[in-house]
Amino acid sequence: MAIRALNDRKKLSNDFNEANDSFIDEVLGAFQSGQLSLELARAYLAHPVAMMHADGAQAVANYLDRMLAQRPAIDWTPGE
Numbered sequence: 001m002a003i004r005a006l007n008d009r010k011k012l013s014n015d016f017n018e019a020n021d022s023f024i025d026e027v028l029g030a031f032q033s034g035q036l037s038l039e040l041a042r043a044y045l046a047h048p049v050a051m052m053h054a055d056g057a058q059a060v061a062n063y064l065d066r067m068l069a070q071r072p073a074i075d076w077t078p079g080e
Contacts, residue, residue: 019064026067026074036076044076 027044030036036044047063067074 016058016061016064019061019068022068023064026071030074030076040076 024045027036027041031038031041
């Protein structure tokens with residue numbers, strides 16, 4: 001059981017890292033193209049970190065995946 005838990009944790013870590021890297025790339029691209037203000041870019045990059053403290057890495061990875069699913073036209077408007 002301990003080995004399975006370790007493997008599940010490694011997979012979650014890999015999924016989170018991939019989603020996080022992709023999300024950062026999208027935010028930086030939107031900022032560089034003028035779609036996103038500096039303040040909003042900072043907020044988007046800080047938000048997943050703040051979520052991690054309350055909900056764990058899986059919730060953050062799910063959030064990042066939902067945002068990235070909107071590609072190529074991500075709606076950067078705050079809110080729902």
